[in-house]
Structures are given as structure tokens and as C-alpha cells.
Amino acid sequence: MSLISVVVTLVIVGVVLWLINTYIPMAGSIKSILNVVVIIVVAIWLLQAFGVLGHINGVNIK
Numbered sequence: 001m002s003l004i005s006v007v008v009t010l011v012i013v014g015v016v017l018w019l020i021n022t023y024i025p026m027a028g029s030i031k032s033i034l035n036v037v038v039i040i041v042v043a044i045w046l047l048q049a050f051g052v053l054g055h056i057n058g059v060n061i062k
Contacts, residue, residue: 001049013042 017038021031047053 006046006049010042013038 017035020034044053048055
């Protein structure tokens with residue numbers, strides 16, 4: 001995975017999260033939970049992309 005694709009993906013995720021936080025009305029606690037979940041998912045993705053964390057075999061998304 002190239003560095004450019006990682007940066008573009010991070011920018012897109014950041015803009016989408018900013019748009020959701022700015023324009024979709026929801027309770028502050030839900031926004032906080034959403035932000036934490038997105039940050040955790042992106043951190044795990046980055047760790048896997050750079051080879052620090054191996055693939056998670058037990059997770060199946062269908």
C-alpha cells in the first residue's frame with residue numbers, strides 16, 4: 001500500500017467524520033462514541049497496513 005493511498009484514505013475518513021459531526025444532529029455522547037470507534041478502527045487499519053499488527057483472522061464481515 002502506497003503512502004499516498006494511506007494519506008488520501010485518512011483525509012477522506014476525516015472529512016466524512018467532520019461532515020457527520022457538523023451536519024447530522026445527534027447527542028454529544030453518541031458523537032463521542034462514534035469518534036472513538038472511528039479512531040480505533042483507523043488505528044487498527046494503519047497498524048495492519050504498515051505491518052505492525054498481523055491480520056485478524058477471527059473477524060468475518062459479511
